[in-house]
Every structure is written in C-alpha cells, then in structure tokens.
Amino acid sequence: xxxxxxxxxxxxxxxxxxPDEIVIWEVLVRLPPKSLLRCRAxxxxxxxxxxxxxxxxxxxxxxxxxxxxxxxxxSGIDVVPFDHQAGVAAxxxxxxxxxxxxxxxxxxxxxxxxxxxxxxxxxxxxxxxxTTRQYAPLHQLDDYAQYDEFDFTVLAMYPHSPTGEYRLLxxxxxxxxxxxxxxxxxxxxxxxxxxxxxxxxxEEIHAAPVLIHGSLHWYxxxxxxxxxxxxxxxxxxxxxxVSGVADLFQxxxxxxxxxxxxxxxxxxxxxxxxxxxxxxxxxxxVELPVAELGKQFGEYHEEWCVFLQSWDGxxxxxxxxxxxxxxxxxxGKVVASFHGEMLGLSPLWLKQxxxxxxxxxxxxxxxxxxxxxx
Numbered sequence: 001x002x003x004x005x006x007x008x009x010x011x012x013x014x015x016x017x018x019p020d021e022i023v024i025w026e027v028l029v030r031l032p033p034k035s036l037l038r039c040r041a042x043x044x045x046x047x048x049x050x051x052x053x054x055x056x057x058x059x060x061x062x063x064x065x066x067x068x069x070x071x072x073x074x075s076g077i078d079v080v081p082f083d084h085q086a087g088v089a090a091x092x093x094x095x096x097x098x099x100x101x102x103x104x105x106x107x108x109x110x111x112x113x114x115x116x117x118x119x120x121x122x123x124x125x126x127x128x129x130x131t132t133r134q135y136a137p138l139h140q141l142d143d144y145a146q147y148d149e150f151d152f153t154v155l156a157m158y159p160h161s162p163t164g165e166y167r168l169l170x171x172x173x174x175x176x177x178x179x180x181x182x183x184x185x186x187x188x189x190x191x192x193x194x195x196x197x198x199x200x201x202x203e204e205i206h207a208a209p210v211l212i213h214g215s216l217h218w219y220x221x222x223x224x225x226x227x228x229x230x231x232x233x234x235x236x237x238x239x240x241x242v243s244g245v246a247d248l249f250q251x252x253x254x255x256x257x258x259x260x261x262x263x264x265x266x267x268x269x270x271x272x273x274x275x276x277x278x279x280x281x282x283x284x285x286v287e288l289p290v291a292e293l294g295k296q297f298g299e300y301h302e303e304w305c306v307f308l309q310s311w312d313g314x315x316x317x318x319x320x321x322x323x324x325x326x327x328x329x330x331x332g333k334v335v336a337s338f339h340g341e342m343l344g345l346s347p348l349w350l351k352q353x354x355x356x357x358x359x360x361x362x363x364x365x366x367x368x369x370x371x372x373x374x
Contacts, residue, residue, distance in 0.1 A: 024049045029059050033131050033352050053355065060113065060353040065250065067308055067318065068107065068346040069094060069325065069338075076101045076374045079115070079130050081350045084316060084327060084335070094338050097352070098130035099374040107346050109157040109208065111166065113353030116157050117372075118145075125154070126372075127185065127363075131352045133373050136363035140183065141168075144191070150174045156209050156216050158229045160184075166359065169216070169227065182232060186359030194232055198225070208347040210248045210255060213275060217255060219248045224255070240270045240280040249308050250349075251315075256283075256307075264302035265290045269315060269330075287332050288319065297337065298322025304345045318345055 028039055028050055036059065040047040049055060066081035071094070078096035100117070104126060109116040116138075117126045123146045128135040145152045151173040160167050168183040170191065181191040209216035209227070216227040217237070224237040239246075242259035249256045257270040257280075269283040286307065290300050304320035316335070317328040324339040360366050 020045060020049070024055070025058070029055065030062050031059075032063070033059075033354050036354070056353070056355045060351065060355055063113075063352050065349050065351040067306070068110070068348045068350050069318075070107065070344055070346050071096065071340055072105070072342040072344070075099075077105060079107070079350075081352065082318065084314075094343075097350075098133065100128075101372045101374055104372050107348055108154050109168070110348040110350050111157040111211065112159055113351055113355070114157065114166065114357070115348075115350070116154060116168070118154075122152070127360075128373075129353065129357070129360075130350070130373075132354060132356075133369045134357075134360050134366070135368075135370065135372065136360055136366040138185065139364060140185075140187070144170070144172065155180075156211075156227070157185075158211060158216060158227075160232075161214065161230055166357070167229075186362040196234055198234065198236060207247060208349075210250050212250055212254065217248055219246055219257065221246075224248070238278040238280075240282070242268060242270070247306060249306070258307035260302075260305070263290070264288075264300075264305050267305075267307050267317070269307060283315075284330060286317065286328075286330055288317070288328065289332055293319075293321060293326065293334070297324065297326065306345060320344055 024046065028036060028046065031039065036050060040050055064083065066083050069080040069082045071078035071080060076099045079098045079100065080094045080096045082094065103119060104117040105120050106118045106122065107115055108118050108125070113129055113131055115128050115130060117128060118124060125138040125141045125145060126135060127138055153171040153173070154168055155171055156169045158167055158169065166185045168185065170181045170183055172179050172181060180194050180196055182194055183191045207218065209218050214229055216229060218225045219239060222239060222241065224239045226235050226237050228235070240257060242257065244260050244262060245264070246257050246259040249258065251271050254275050255272040259268045259270070260266065265288050267286045267288070269286065270280050271283050273279050273281045294300050299322040301320040301322070305317065307315060307317045315330050319326045319328055323341065324337055325343050325345070326334050327336040329335050
C-alpha cells in the first residue's frame with residue numbers, strides 16, 4: 001500500500017490522491033489483524049491512527065465471525081478460525097491463529113475475540129485473546145468449579161453493554177436441580193443468582209449459543225431459549241417444526257437452523273426472515289454423499305457435521321471424516337479437504353479483535369505472549 005522510507009513520517013503513499021482519512025477508515029479498517037499490524041510499520045501517522053480505541057472497535061466490527069477448528073497435536077492445540085476464502089496455506093493446510101500447550105485442552109466459550117479455556121477436568125479456567133496473545137487464569141471460578149457437591153457448567157460468555165463488562169452465564173447443578181448464576185470477569189464480587197422462568201423447558205445444553213441482537217440463543221427442541229444480555233432475563237422464541245437433530249447458526253445477521261436426519265446424511269436449511277415476528281423460511285435441502293466420501297476419507301463422524309453461512313453470504317458445510325475435515329458446498333460436493341486425524345470442529349466462533357480489554361490487567365497471573373501460547 002505504501003513505500004516506507006525508514007519508519008518516519010516520510011512514507012510515500014503509492015496513490016497520493018487518496019487522503020489518509022480515506023486510507024485509514026476505508027482501507028486499513030477492513031484488513032485482517034495480521035495485515036493491519038504490518039501496515040503500522042509504514043509510517044508513524046498510520047501507527048497512531050490505527051492504535052486508537054475508536055479505530056480498533058471499528059476494525060473489530062468489520063472482521064468476519066468464523067467457525068473455530070481445532071487441531072489437537074501432541075505438542076499443543078492449534079486454534080484455527082476457518083475462513084473458506086483465506087484460511088488455507090500454500091501447502092493446503094489450515095493456518096492456525098495460535099497454538100496452546102496441552103495444559104488447556106478445552107475451548108469452552110467465545111465472545112468478541114476472547115476465548116474461555118479449561119483443563120481436561122473443567123476445574124481450572126482461563127481467558128485469552130489469541131490475536132493479541134493475552135492470557136490470564138480465572139481464579140474467581142476455582143472454588144466453584146472444583147467443588148464436588150455440584151456440577152459446574154459455563155453456558156456462555158457475553159458482553160454486558162450497559163457496564164462494558166464481560167460476564168459468564170453458569171449453571172450449578174445438584175442432582176436434577178439446576179440454578180443459574182452470573183459471574184463478572186475480573187470482579188471480586190460473588191456470583192449473582194438469576195431466575196429461570198421456564199423450568200419445564202430447561203434441559204442440559206451442549207451446543208454453544210448464537211449471539212445476535214444483544215441476546216444469546218439456544219435451540220432446545222421445537223423452541224429457542226433466548227437470554228437478553230442487557231436485562232439478563234430469559235424468554236422463548238418460536239422455531240420451525242423440524243425433525244431429527246438441529247443446530248442453530250448465524251446467517252445474515254439473524255438465525256439459521258440446520259436439521260439433520262437420523263444418519264446425518266440429509267440437512268434441511270432454514271433461515272429466520274423476520275426476527276421480531278419470529279417468521280422462518282425453508283431455504284434448501286442438502287444431501288451428503290456419505291457412502292461415497294467414506295470410501296475416500298474413512299469413517300464419517302456424524303456428530304461433527306455443521307452447516308453455516310460465511311461472512312460473505314455463502315452457505316457451506318463442514319464434515320468430519322476419519323482422515324480429516326471436508327468443506328462441502330450446498331450441492332453436497334467437496335470444495336476442499338484438510339487431512340489430519342486429530343482435526344476437529346469446535347462449536348464456537350471467533351471474531352478476531354485487537355481491542356485492549358481492561359479486565360486483563362486486574363487478573364492475577366496475566367501475561368502477554370507467554371505460556372500457554374507456544
């Protein structure tokens with residue numbers, strides 16, 4: 001974009017007809033984080049302008065929200081945001097954003113470019129930004145996660161817009177009795193109990209929620225549970241009548257549902273056309289040639305098949321086979337294959353950010369570019 005003469009103010013733009021205001025707010029703001037960091041070296045003016053909080057927030061808004069793929073290696077776990085247009089290296093392999101050592105093997109929740117991590121036993125939790133390589137343990141959860149008298153489950157991480165805080169929605173379950181609590185990340189205050197008005201509708205949640213319109217959404221079989229992250233209250237929303245297993249995903253700023261038959265060989269794709277009116281529309285049916293693909297790629301792992309919509313509007317599928325991960329189009333054809341027996345799908349999404357979060361500095365054990373990053 002420019003030729004730098006040293007690192008001073010004398011960098012000469014390639015196109016001098018474009019004022020810096022246009023370059024910064026129309027071009028640089030749209031770059032991936034790694035490319036943006038390289039452009040800061042062009043001149044001090046660009047470096048200053050792209051380091052302000054206003055710019056970083058605007059930059060984050062324009063980043064694609066990408067499904068996370070994980071590659072569990074002996075030396076660590078690769079965190080890979082799957083970009084079907086830009087996520088593949090020259091050798092055909094997925095490019096990791098970060099690699100974590102094996103002390104933190106579970107990616108539990110994600111929000112605004114942050115990842116909540118845990119150990120194998122889900123008794124120790126940490127938070128990190130894989131883009132800026134910031135990391136800190138969450139010792140405030142230790143006493144609850146390690147208590148044997150109840151099951152501790154993090155359901156979601158979300159921003160609380162009135163306060164600017166990041167919070168965790170947590171379930172504490174004793175036998176069949178479940179209670180929900182809110183933890184504020186970086187706070188010394190005890191967790192706050194919140195009510196749940198639909199006890200008969202509640203069941204154990206495995207899928208990650210979809211965060212849109214300021215609310216978290218879970219598909220719970222013929223209904224969608226909605227948690228308003230501002231009021232921190234629950235309500236229910238209608239879903240289309242579908243058969244078999246179904247998953248929620250984000251599509252065009254609203255909700256989508258992919259429902260699968262028993263063998264997860266056929267998927268019906270639905271999209272919500274009117275969020276306020278709760279109106280759904282059927283989009284298309286996709287048939288997966290599982291038997292044919294199995295001959296080439298090995299056993300089909302039906303529990304790891306999802307259909308998604310990319311940031312540029314294209315629907316696509318990701319399916320796990322014994323020898324790796326397949327990128328599938330809506331005609332059921334393989335677009336790309338990524339080999340690796342330990343390559344798998346995470347239920348989480350990541351929207352990269354360079355925004356600096358104040359809570360990191362309040363957490364004991366906070367480090368930058370240190371372990372568990374490799």
